[in-house]
Amino acid sequence: xxxxxxxxxxxxxxxxxxxxxxxxxxxxxxxxxxxxxxxxxxxxxxxxxxxxxxxxxxxxxxxxxxxxxxxxxxxxxxxxxxxxxxxxxxxxxxxxxxxxxxxxxxxxxxxxxxxxxxxxxxxxxxxxxxxxxxxxxxxxxxxxxxxxxxxxxxxxxxxxxxxxxxxxxxxxxxxxxxxxxxxxxxxxxxxxxxxxxxxxxxxxxxxxx
Amino acid sequence: xxxxxxxxxxxxxxxxxxxxxxxxxxxxxxxxxxxxxxxxxxxxxxxxxxxxxxxxxxxxxxxxxxxxxxxxxxxxxxxxxxxxxxxxxxxxxxxxxxxxxxxxxxxxxxxxxxxxxxxxxxxxxxxxxxxxxxxxxxxxxxxxxxxxxxxxxxxxxxxxxxxxxxxxxxxxxxxxxxxxxxxxxxxxxxxxxxxxxxxxxxxxxxxxxxxxxxxxxxxxxxxxxxxxxxxxxxxxxxxxxxxxxxxxxxxxxxxxxxxxxxxxxxxxxxxxxxxxxxxxxxxxxxxxxxxxxxxxxxxxxxxxxxxxxxxxxxxxxxxxxxxxx
Numbered sequence: 405x406x407x408x409x410x411x412x413x414x415x416x417x418x419x420x421x422x423x424x425x426x427x428x429x430x431x432x433x434x435x436x437x438x439x440x441x442x443x444x445x446x447x448x449x450x451x452x453x454x455x456x457x458x459x460x461x462x463x464x465x466x467x468x469x470x471x472x473x474x475x476x477x478x479x480x481x482x483x484x485x486x487x488x489x490x491x492x493x494x495x496x497x498x499x500x501x502x503x504x505x506x507x508x509x510x511x512x513x514x515x516x517x518x519x520x521x522x523x524x525x526x527x528x529x530x531x532x533x534x535x536x537x538x539x540x541x542x543x544x545x546x547x548x549x550x551x552x553x554x555x556x557x558x559x560x561x562x563x564x565x566x567x568x569x570x571x572x573x574x575x576x577x578x579x580x581x582x583x584x585x586x587x588x589x590x591x592x593x594x595x596x597x598x599x600x601x602x603x604x605x606x607x608x609x610x611x612x613x
Numbered sequence: 614x615x616x617x618x619x620x621x622x623x624x625x626x627x628x629x630x631x632x633x634x635x636x637x638x639x640x641x642x643x644x645x646x647x648x649x650x651x652x653x654x655x656x657x658x659x660x661x662x663x664x665x666x667x668x669x670x671x672x673x674x675x676x677x678x679x680x681x682x683x684x685x686x687x688x689x690x691x692x693x694x695x696x697x698x699x700x701x702x703x704x705x706x707x708x709x710x711x712x713x714x715x716x717x718x719x720x721x722x723x724x725x726x727x728x729x730x731x732x733x734x735x736x737x738x739x740x741x742x743x744x745x746x747x748x749x750x751x752x753x754x755x756x757x758x759x760x761x762x763x764x765x766x767x768x769x770x771x772x773x774x775x776x777x778x779x780x781x782x783x784x785x786x787x788x789x790x791x792x793x794x795x796x797x798x799x800x801x802x803x804x805x806x807x808x809x810x811x812x813x814x815x816x817x818x819x820x821x822x823x824x825x826x827x828x829x830x831x832x833x834x835x836x837x838x839x840x841x842x843x844x845x846x847x848x849x850x851x852x853x854x855x856x857x858x859x860x861x862x863x864x865x866x867x868x869x870x871x872x873x874x875x876x877x878x879x880x881x882x883x884x885x886x887x888x889x890x891x892x893x894x895x896x897x898x899x900x901x902x903x904x905x906x907x908x909x910x911x912x913x914x915x916x917x918x919x920x921x922x923x924x925x926x927x928x929x930x931x932x933x934x935x936x937x938x
Binding site for chain 2: 508510511512513514515516517518519520521524528529532533608609610
């Protein structure tokens with residue numbers, strides 16, 4: 405705690421940087437995951453291969469993935485974002501597809517039978533009903549990205565990982581503790597916030613249906 | 614011009630070599646209540662879903678109001694045809710009001726017109742709008758949900774209504790009440806209804822035209838009384854219980870067999886409403902131990918019915934208007 409008090413500005417700056425990195429990564433990840441998931445939910449035979457690839461990426465240790473990206477892309481924010489987006493894909497795609505598939509077939513049949521086209525059925529019925537499951541996926545992905553984001557400091561992308569790396573190299577346990585604490589606070593805050601959103605989405609989707 | 618015409622319609626699924634629907638031809642007159650009856654797997658639901666193109670026929674042609682349904686875009690066709698399914702399929706994230714307004718919204722009705730229509734429909738299906746408009750589907754009983762399902766199906770006033778076992782998942786008492794209400798609503802709105810069921814009692818009760826199906830074929834299409842009195846084959850006879858005299862009597866209204874009221878008849882006899890069936894008259898006669906009943910039309914004596922009339926009606930096959938098969 406004393407480290408944080410003594411270096412308030414630096415910790416706050418790294419905290420915000422971390423938040424921004426994670427937020428950007430999640431935003432990009434969602435932009436990719438939505439279209440991919442909608443296509444997979446429609447052409448179900450694609451599910452196996454796509455999830456297989458994403459699963460394989462997910463198993464690569466984060467430090468190793470970053471190390472592999474450096475010779476190709478260099479250091480900085482870009483390799484860190486690529487790695488975070490790649491890790492989030494598996495969680496997001498799996499949850500969005502599960503959410504879309506989980507919508508009751510009777511409800512989808514009603515939407516079609518009443519004369520909605522595919523886009524209308526998706527936007528007005530399937531996505532709103534899948535939202536609780538999608539938000540749950542977003543919450544898990546967020547916590548994962550905040551955690552994995554600490555490694556971004558390794559490629560000079562900043563964030564709270566900086567405190568951990570510096571603490572180790574400078575043999576400064578107080579700095580390591582401060583970094584770990586700040587990351588935990590960020591992850592817990594994000595988790596709680598998204599739990600709230602998830603609860604709200606569940607209510608909006610009409611409860612269990 | 615028939616409201617819906619099936620012309621040599623067949624449906625084969627590539628997976629199985631047997632056809633789900635085989636060479637079905639059926640003309641449905643405007644305003645008719647047509648019930649498709651048969652055991653599971655007989656093709657009745659497949660035939661129904663081909664009308665709004667949820668299933669495409671492999672062969673044959675279907676027309677709606679004389680137009681080939683393939684000349685219209687699917688969505689435009691479906692917005693013109695009401696659709697009610699057994700699992701109801703209300704949208705759980707929308708209020709009752711929003712559910713009913715789905716098709717009017719798709720058709721870009723003005724807000725005012727939609728909300729007036731929604732209220733009128735809620736009244737029609739017996740759910741007071743002030744109480745139910747804002748409820749979510751999960752706050753309704755199964756029977757109430759299906760009432761909303763019906764209101765949603767007829768929201769944009771389609772001329773044709775498809776109903777796929779709408780009361781199949783509803784308890785017997787509620788089902789009977791919903792059948793009565795459906796007949797009352799039908800008398801008011803006069804849709805051309807295609808109704809799928811495997812419940813014989815329900816079919817006999819609702820149908821103007823009963824279509825009996827088996828293994829993808831239409832075995833007989835006629836008024837329920839004709840089917841009971843002249844079943845096309847032993848399967849139809851057994852399915853509808855044609856040998857059940859009481860069932861037959863239950864389909865004959867008293868008004869058809871009664872005599873004019875003779876003058877000077879003592880008014881001490883039990884009375885029965887004209888719209889009741891001969892079965893009800895028989896029950897009343899057995900109960901009273903007498904030979905005749907006074908028939909009343911909304912309280913006013915209109916005629917007389919005797920036990921011998923019921924005997925006669927039970928013995929002879931009632932003349933009935935046969936319909937094209």
